[in-house]
Amino acid sequence: MTAATAVRIGRRRAAGSRARRRHRLRILAFLSPWLVGLTMFFLYPLLATVYFSFTRYDLFTLEWVGLTNYRFLFEDEDAWRSLRNTLWLVAVMVPLRVLFGLGVAQLLTHLKRGGGVFRSLFYLPYLVPPVAATVAFVFVLNPGTGPVTSIADSVGLSLPDWFNEPEWSKPGLTLLGLWAVGDVMVILLAAVLDVPRQLYEAAELDGAGPWQRFRHITLPTISPVLAFAAVTGVIQTLQYFTQAMVAGKVAAGQSDQPGTQTAPGYPGGSTLTYPQWIYDEGFRQFNMGYACVLALLLFVIAMLFTLVLLRQFHAFADGEAT
Structure with missing residues (x-):
């Protein structure tokens, strides 16, 4: 060279x-x-x-305390109670919202007339501000003044005292979540309408019934949208704060006045969610260091739920493809 x-x-x-x-x-x-x-x-x-999370921090003073906050987490009964309540809502409310939204979407796709009107009616509750919706919902189900209880009593039905009995408060919040299912319904409706019609026609010619068409065509096709609805639903429910806080305070007849503080979770701690406890520790008790530990635990739980759900939906899609 x-x-x-x-x-x-x-x-x-x-x-x-x-x-x-x-x-x-x-x-x-x-x-x-x-x-x-x-x-x-x-x-x-x-x-x-x-x-x-390794400090004792109250917005004014900062002191390094090492693993003290993490050790205290294992002794904090309120933190674990709030976590159990939140996981209950994740395990019950999220699947019911997805199933109910999918059922409504399937129903709307088969309507011959008035489809636009019914879509609007199902979506409107989601547009109501959460505080106003929760206050109205608690009032409607109130055993003393609520119209639902009055109508049930007139026909001889006995309804529970939804937001004044610990065992019924979380089911009451779940009903509120199902009432405002418009966000899930809209995205699943768009996914169902996007399924190619020729797939249904081919399956019908092969003798597939409605359940077979739904099981082997609709579900695999919309599985990415189902995964999105499930993951976002889990993340939103892990951050469930406003509705539970307002429902507990309205049912208890409480109001936060200047200079006063009321403990969240009425009745009997059943509506105390994990984000409420983070807020209480951080912005009411000013235990910012411990609140950071709680927030990190919430982050880890959300990541684990997301990874597990995505893995399960991916395995389901692969199984249907093969």
């Missing part, structure tokens, strides 16, 4: 290296808004939460 050839090869390599660097810089430039947002609104808060 002559010296001139070596120089030309070196120049080509240098030019190629500069082109690759410029290409990487262009990619980073396009990704920079996302990277800045990820750093500012996820990585930094997460790292700060981990740091503060």
Whole structure:
């Protein structure tokens, strides 16, 4: 190889290296808004939460305490009670909302007339502000003044005291969640309507009945949307705060006045959800370090639920494909 050839090869390599660097810089430039947002609104808060979890922090003083907050978590009965209540809502409310939303979506796809009207009627409750919806729901089911109880009594039916009995308060919140199922219904309705009609026609020609068509065509086709509805439902329910807080306070006749504090969870701690306890520890008791421990546990639980659900839906889709 002559010296001139070596120089030309070196120049080509240098030019190629500069082109690759410029290409990487262009990619980073396009990704920079996302990277800045990820750093500012996820990585930094997460790292700060981990740091503060090892401290005793009340917004004014900061003291390193090591694993004290983590040890206290195992002794905090209210934290575990709130976690059990929240997991109950995840295990019951989320599947019922997805199933009910899917059932309504299937029903609306078969309506010949008035489909748009019924879609609006099912979606409207979701647009009601959560506080107003919860107050109205508690009033409607109130055993003393509620119209539902009055109508049931007139026909000889005995209904439970929904938000004043610990064993019925979470089912009452579940009914509220089913009433406002419009968000799930809309996305599942769009998915069902997007299933190719020719698949149904081919299956019907092969002798498949309604259940077989639903089981082997509808469900596999909409499984990504079902996974989305389940994962987002779990994450939203793990953050369940407003409805449970308002329902407990309205049923107990409580109101937070300036200078006063009322314990959440009426009746008997049954409506105390995990986010409520994080809020109580962080912004009422000012135990910010311990509240960070609770928040990290919630983050880990949400990640585990998400991974398990995505794995299960992926396995279901693969099984149907084969």
